[in-house]
Amino acid sequence: MQQMKRLLVVYVALQALFALSWCFSDAEPGPAAGSQSNGDRFKIEGRAIVPGVKTQDWISTARILVEGEEYVGFLKTDGSFAVNDVPSGSYVVEIVSPSFRFDPVRVDITSKGKMRARLVNYIKTSEVIRQPYPLQIRSSGPHTYFMKRETWGWTDFLMNPMVMMMVLPLLIIVLLPKVVNTNDPEMRKEMEQSMNMLNPNPELPDVSEFMTKLFSKGSSKSSGGNKGSRSVAPKRSDTMCTSRPAQGGDVDPNSVSYTYLK
Incomplete structure (x- = not known):
């Protein structure tokens, strides 16, 4: 009887341990981890660089997103980051910051742990621009949330x-x-x-x-200028020469003809 009780206690203890292990295990593994439940996990490392700006001024609001929000990382005080426990596969690594823009990078991880990085171009998908590893992601500039007001210029008026x-x-x-x-x-x-x-x-x-x-x-x-250069012609002298009397001897003033000579 005592042996039966001992076996029963051992059985209950084993059931309790199994239940506890099932509760603390990952019930919903990711798509990449599902195919490699027993495979190795790797670490994605890199550094975020903003030229001319201190790292402490912007790292507190920045996050590292791997494949959307499947894996999330944080930046250290020197701008470096590391995302652990990532299985082999192809992932898009993005640095999300409300102040600065960063171009996304695709990281390919082989089953042997070899890393290969390239820029993500959503317009020219066939274009491949290799990137060094560990990642060195530089900011492409600050975010512009508002359009700059146009200023008036003389060229705008003339054109x-x-x-x-x-x-x-x-x-x-x-x-x-x-x-x-x-x-x-x-x-x-x-x-x-x-x-x-x-x-x-x-x-x-x-x-x-x-x-x-x-x-x-x-x-x-032009013709007026030419006339002005010519000599002035002499004035004409008008002289009455002849008069023709009407018939009957009397002179009719209406029938008198005048002839002028220059």
Whole structure:
């Protein structure tokens, strides 16, 4: 009887130990650990670098995420980190910080513990840019949560389409007579024809007429200068020469003809 009681006590103790071991065991292993429940675990190491900024100013809010939030790590005071108990596989390592941006890195771990790292490019997935291991992840700059307000400049004013539409025609009107020989009739005719082609609407003012007036002003100025250089002609002397009396002997003032000689 005593032996039976001892066996019963041993059986109950074994059942209790089995229940305790089952409670403290990992009931939901990860996808990579499930295939390697008896395999080796590895450690992902690296360092986060922010140029020109002290590490103590930003590491308190930063986290190391491996494959989303499957494995989480923290940064040390010198910027280094280590994520332990990671099985072999391919993982995306990200440094999440509210102040600075970091490019994600993919780390491939072989079954023998060999590490290989490369940058993650979601646009060009076939592009492979190798990274050293242990990881050296540099910040690509601070986060910009707000758009910078645009400032006014002279270039914005000059490149405004409305200003260009007003200024360019004025420049053409002012500079074209000085560049083109306005005294050449063939050139003037060609320009009038080309301007008429650009003015198909009859309700609008005739461009050829405007160009003719514009060129005539230039030619009149040049001709006026030439006339001013000539000598002044002598004044004419008007003299009444003859008079023709009407029939009957009396002189009719309406029938008198006057002849002027220069």
